Amino acid sequence: MRPFLKALGSLPRTVPALALTVVAGLGEGFGLALFLPLMERLTGGDSGIARSVPVVGPWLEALGLVSSPLVMIAMVLVAVSGSFALAWARDITILRAKFAFIAQRRTALLDALLHARWSHMARQSSGDTVNLLLTECHRAGNALASQISLLGTLFQILVYLALGVLMSWQLLLLSTALLILVAVVVRPLMRRTGLLGEASTTANQEYSHRLVDLLRGLRLIRVTAAEAMISARMASLADRVSHVFAEGEITTATAYFITQLLPVVVFAGLLAVATGGLGVDLPILLGMLLILSRLAPRLAQLQQQYQSCLINLAALVPLERLLTETLAAREDTGAGQREEFHRLVEGISFRAVTYRYEPEGAAVLDKIDLAIGRNQMVGIVGRSGAGKSTIIDLLAGLRSPTHGEILVDGRPLASLDMLSWRWRLGYVTQDLMLFNDTLRNNLLLGRNYPQQDIEDAIAAADLTEVISTLPDGLDTITGEGGIRLSGGQRQRVALARALLGKPDVLLLDEATSALDNESERTVLKAIEGLRDKLAVVIVAHRLSTVRKADVIYLLDRGVVAETGTYESLAAKGGQFSQLIGAADRGERGAP
Known part of the structure; x- marks a missing residue:
């Protein structure tokens, strides 16, 4: 009753x-x-x-x-x-x-x-x-x-x-x-x-x-x-x-x-x-x-x-x-109350950032320091469970540091209007999300962009030729999960979607790990053409993905174990070179 x-x-x-x-x-x-x-x-x-x-x-x-x-x-x-x-x-x-x-x-x-x-x-x-x-x-x-x-x-x-x-x-x-x-x-x-x-x-x-x-x-x-x-x-x-x-x-x-x-x-x-x-x-x-x-x-x-x-x-x-x-769990994005973010001028830095999923749990990241400069390509590598994807979540504001802070042009990320910050992010993941809808709608996701912006994003993602071969061009139905497109084509659609709106920061979370070598080279070529236009953060499973990064951070058990370029880390003879060797041998547990 x-x-x-x-x-x-x-x-x-x-x-x-x-x-x-x-x-x-x-x-x-x-x-x-x-x-x-x-x-x-x-x-x-x-x-x-x-x-x-x-x-x-x-x-x-x-x-x-x-x-x-x-x-x-x-x-x-x-x-x-x-x-x-x-x-x-x-x-x-x-x-x-x-x-x-x-x-x-x-x-x-x-x-x-x-x-x-x-x-x-x-x-x-x-x-x-x-x-x-x-x-x-x-x-x-x-x-x-x-x-x-x-x-x-x-x-x-x-x-x-x-x-x-x-x-x-x-x-x-x-x-x-x-x-x-x-x-x-x-x-x-x-x-x-x-x-x-x-x-x-x-x-x-x-x-x-x-x-x-x-x-x-x-x-x-x-x-x-x-x-x-x-x-x-x-x-x-x-x-x-x-x-x-x-x-x-x-x-x-x-x-x-x-x-x-x-x-x-x-x-x-x-x-x-x-x-x-x-x-x-x-x-x-x-x-x-x-x-x-x-x-x-x-x-x-x-x-x-x-x-x-x-x-x-x-x-x-x-x-x-x-x-x-x-x-009760509604996110406080600070819309209309905090400072709006408009454009990345200098870069992003992590200052002694620690993150725990549970207050009393083990630290996934432990006092991380790293820097991401404007117009710089940064690679983040490490074995599974090292905390790589957590860094992406922190950058996107999906999670907040347990201790320490993330600075954007010297301002705490927590002090910014989070919606305005996310509007300036491009995001591509390994698990691509394509709806059973037209290619155009998959690119726009309900948002409105000028036709020229759409064409620019398609060109930047090296997707123009692909669209020209589709029966209805941008109005082609992609099928459930984008099944009518190949893996490389779906990845480039996701990249074009991320580039719409001309973001300041492009986040790539294992974006090429499921691709064959040829498709990966095509996607990487498109990404490398963007390095002078925005900050690119690549969480990589394949070390070849970060070969041309300006700086690479190698994570090990939640801490930055090594930092440098691909060549300097490979010559150092440390963990990075061991990972290269493990990858060459196809060993289990290699990144």
Whole structure:
């Protein structure tokens, strides 16, 4: 019950929907109440509407609106039809509110993720996030819509019970027994529904998580002939999801069957008792039976709505938790508050920079000092785990030093508007991100650049000839992950994208490690043509990539072990020359 009450009001337009519910319920109740004096008139009785409908009866008699059965029939028709129209408007309002909630939550969660600190984002599971955005948002919307519908149904039931009090309190006691009996019988089913709702959320999360991993590793699965094993594993997970949801639907159907059956049994018993022992007048009995005929399906509807709310409400918990945590982890970029960065004049320097992923964890970087001059090519090499990519993350402002500082033209990077700084960065990684979209849109990423800037970036990345061979030029669809392009072509697309906007600093994180030698030479040629136009920072897996760098920093266990040019480090006979030898021999662990 606590989660139910806590979620109340989360759906947009809750108040208008409840207001329509109240008015519709009162309208239907008024229409049904008029049946009693109408039947009295039709059967020859005349106890007066003031007694039959004590709340509004005197007003109707004073206004002369009950002078004939035809007038009363018209009033019943207007009241009941109006209540149905209001109920329809309420249902439309709830539906619109549900889908508005789904869209709002998806937008809010995605926006929060896009603006969260990188340390928070790095801990999120892509599969869980996709499941929350696609499935759990929809389930949460269904839960909240069912909640409002449930409250409306409950109000209508209360109206029916109030009419029962006006007609016959004895019959009302029997009706109340019906409610208690239904509640006692279906209570265990309700409890089971709540547990199945939580199980549904867990099963969906696991299936989505595994599915995203599968799609990412599809090439590996095919090459290693692991299709049968993976398919069997996913089938098992799919069966689990299917079983949990089927059990939830079966439980709902069982409760619905019981809720429909019991009113029929009590209905028949009530008719027998009323005619045999209570001596109830026929108009009152008919009116009471009319109310019970409306009450029985409402009870079944109430049960369905409550179970739907319970089984789907579990989705709201992880959804709201991730949204709350992600909003709390929002990155402070300093937009509009810190100094804007416009152009790199001198260069960048690391001053005793230390970085730890966890406050008490081992240092990934330990008191690093390095300099990156304007219009200079800097190489960063070292064995796996030396901290190379962490330097790129620090330069991009995705992470902040635990100790020490990074200076940009003598100013602390932390004192700059981070968005304006990132606008002046170009970034290329080993894991290229190309969308199943046109080549043009893959270059622009939703931003606007003059056509001349696009052409300049394409030329600088040595991509002009490639585009001329494509069937639709820049409007060619690249396919999922850029599958219609070769590895070298995809790398040059990524380079052209990084060069759009004429950045001051180009960050290359293992940008050529997955390329063959010829493709690497083509990309390196394009990069070398940029060295006099911007600062280039190359994190290299292949030492050949940094052969022409102005300065190379060799990292070892988070510290700068050696510094110099390729030739000076190779002649020194230290770790760098050992890495060259290991690379020549193809030894495992070489950079």
